[in-house]
Amino acid sequence: LQAHGTRLTGSGGQQLGALIVLNDVTRLRRLERVRSDFVANVSHELKTPITAIKGFVETLIDGGIEQPEDARRFLGIVLRQAERLNAIIEDLLQLSRIEQEAGLEGIPLEPGDIAPLLRSALQACCMQAGKETIPLRLECPESLPASINGPLLEQAVTNLVDNAVKYSPAGAEVLIRAERLDREIIIEVRDQGCGIPAKHLSRLFERFYRVDKARSRKLGGTGLGLAIVKHIVQAHGGTVSVASEPGQGSCFTIRLPDVPDRP
Ligand code: ADP
Numbered sequence: 001l002q003a004h005g006t007r008l009t010g011s012g013g014q015q016l017g018a019l020i021v022l023n024d025v026t027r028l029r030r031l032e033r034v035r036s037d038f039v040a041n042v043s044h045e046l047k048t049p050i051t052a053i054k055g056f057v058e059t060l061i062d063g064g065i066e067q068p069e070d071a072r073r074f075l076g077i078v079l080r081q082a083e084r085l086n087a088i089i090e091d092l093l094q095l096s097r098i099e100q101e102a103g104l105e106g107i108p109l110e111p112g113d114i115a116p117l118l119r120s121a122l123q124a125c126c127m128q129a130g131k132e133t134i135p136l137r138l139e140c141p142e143s144l145p146a147s148i149n150g151p152l153l154e155q156a157v158t159n160l161v162d163n164a165v166k167y168s169p170a171g172a173e174v175l176i177r178a179e180r181l182d183r184e185i186i187i188e189v190r191d192q193g194c195g196i197p198a199k200h201l202s203r204l205f206e207r208f209y210r211v212d213k214a215r216s217r218k219l220g221g222t223g224l225g226l227a228i229v230k231h232i233v234q235a236h237g238g239t240v241s242v243a244s245e246p247g248q249g250s251c252f253t254i255r256l257p258d259v260p261d262r263p
Contacts, residue, residue, distance in 0.1 A: 049081035091224035114144040121157040156232040160189040168193035187254040195246040
């Protein structure tokens with residue numbers, strides 16, 4: 001609490017009392033901390049690839065360029081790190097665009113169909129899944145009409161399927177299921193991958209939160225995928241949750257209200 005006080009005096013100079021104003025600044029302080037943590041996180045995330053790029057370019061300048069085989073390898077690393085920087089910045093820009101739009105008039109929602117959108121999200125992940133020999137299965141009615149922002153919702157589902165593939169061993173199936181239940185639309189992405197220990201679940205949707213940083217980086221993750229999913233789903237007036245069992249797999253569930261009641 002922040003307190004400001006003033007004495008109240010009458011016209012004759014006599015003491016009438018005191019006025020004390022108490023401001024609850026807890027929320028403000030928390031917001032400030034979240035903001036400065038975020039800036040620190042972004043800086044750290046950007047610094048890692050920049051340090052690698054600098055290091056390898058310096059090595060090349062200092063003579064590495066004379067060894068064609070090393071040079072090729074180093075340049076490959078530089079390219080991958082540059083792509084990584086690009087992915088982080090793209091994800092950050094997308095998050096801020098959604099935040100901005102949601103904060104103004106809300107993202108535009110239109111009558112659409114979830115079924116083709118899921119098929120398209122699946123196709124986007126097919127290549128990666130094929131490489132890892134992970135079968136993708138879709139259980140969904142022929143048509144599932146809803147009020148949605150198609151491109152954004154497709155991105156949210158793609159992020160979930162992409163993760164399911166990334167964190168699954170070869171051969172483990174990923175199931176995408178959607179249905180209308182009561183007055184909600186449920187979209188589920190279920191995998192039989194490595195799973196997530198319970199203590200991480202509550203923070204999973206925070207920006208840059210990862211269970212295993214090194215693993216996420218190696219798999220090309222930015223740590224922003226689930227934060228983007230959460231923002232998109234909330235902008236639809238819905239919720240996203242996760243249930244997981246280490247060694248058994250994870251299930252991410254998006255729930256969208258039939259009639260969007262948005263924040
Ligand atoms: P990343 O780019 O690191 O995948 P995300 O925001 O998409 O970032 O996910 C955050 C973290 O949640 C990941 O680093 C990973 O540890 C964990 N995670 C997400 N999806 C899964 C999944 N299907 N199975 C296991 N762990 C997952």
